[in-house]
Amino acid sequence: MAEFLSLKDAVKTLINDGDTVALEGFTHLIPFAAGHEIIRQGKRDLTLIRMTPDLVYDQMIGAGCAKKLIFSWGGNPGVGSLHRMRDAVQSGWPQPLELVEHSHAAMANAYEAGAAGLPLAVLRGYIGSDLPMVNDQIKFIECPFTGERLAAVPSVRPDVTVIHAQRADRKGNVLVEGIVGVQKEAVLAAKRSIVTVEEIVDDLGASVNACVIPSWAITAIAVAERGAAPSYALGYYERNNAFYKEWDAIARDRELFQAWLQENVFEKGAA
Structure with missing residues (x-):
């Protein structure tokens, strides 16, 4: 409670x-x-996990709170880049930041799977995307019922x-x-x-x-x-x-x- x-x-x-x-x-x-x-x-x-890292995460990253970011799209909405995030990734200031990037759809499904107590989320997505080349948490599985190729990500x-x-x-x-x-x-x-x-x-x-x-x-x-x-x-x-x-x-x-x-x-x- x-x-x-x-x-x-x-x-x-x-x-x-x-x-x-x-x-x-x-x-x-x-x-x-x-x-x-x-x-x-x-x-x-x-x-830190967030579907759309914006100013609050730019501030937390710049303050040295974060070592890793799991996200889908990061920026200052309607303005441009997150410069504290860029500085951490490109220059390691105030400390290096590891990135794990997903699509919005994958993140939403991963949260829903987590809420359901499931170990992974399955979705139609990432076909033709370059993200699987830079994110080893994106896997592909075959549906046991239809044979369809589907993407799987950790919850x-x-x-x-x-x-x-x-x-x-x-x-x-x-x-x-x-x-x-x-x-x-x-x-x-x-x-x-x-x-x-x-x-x-x-x-x-x-x-x-x-x-x-x-x-x-x-x-x-x-x-x-x-x-x-x-x-x-x-x-x-x-x-x-x-x-x-x-x-x-x-x-x-x-x-x-x-x-x-x-x-x-x-x-x-x-x-």
Whole structure:
């Protein structure tokens, strides 16, 4: 059952050096506050998993948290490259970063397989793709019923999944509204999970067929107001498009990045 903790205590208790950690949220409800807390606590040697690594992972990689990234497409949406990620891959700064690249379809299927407790995901895909040449985790199998050639990838089963959502009720059930990516599957696939929310309410106000993650599937819930900013949370605040553009210049320069990190993550977190 979900336990209510501060974000600081949740990260300290549930995320260990060397863990495999997934921070999910597709364009929306991206758990920036949790990512910044991971940076502040100096977590190291993490294997990070995310379908679309964007600014939060650029920041975590640049802060030295990651040794490996399992992903599908990485970039600053609508702007360009992730320069801290590029620096880690190309120059080993602040430390080398191993990459395991998949397609979106493979990652989504791998999360779903992990949520189901399966060891692998099977999909129609990667036929004619170059990814199997650089990713030895992509295998091909023959369907025992039709003889069709299919792709197989390992399921995604993180040590810890972290997501952001709009609200939780006092029993520990969580409502996710708006664009929903693989948050539910990522939580169900993980050994432990942290869900940050905008607020705790008496009644979720969930509509029919709403995405509600039950308390029994969640390890810890932490209130983090504006915890997805600069991404957006439907019904609470909009995306800060200007910051995504500003990040391109900040992330290009190591000294600018370190100054930004000190002012916006370490100093604000200490306050």
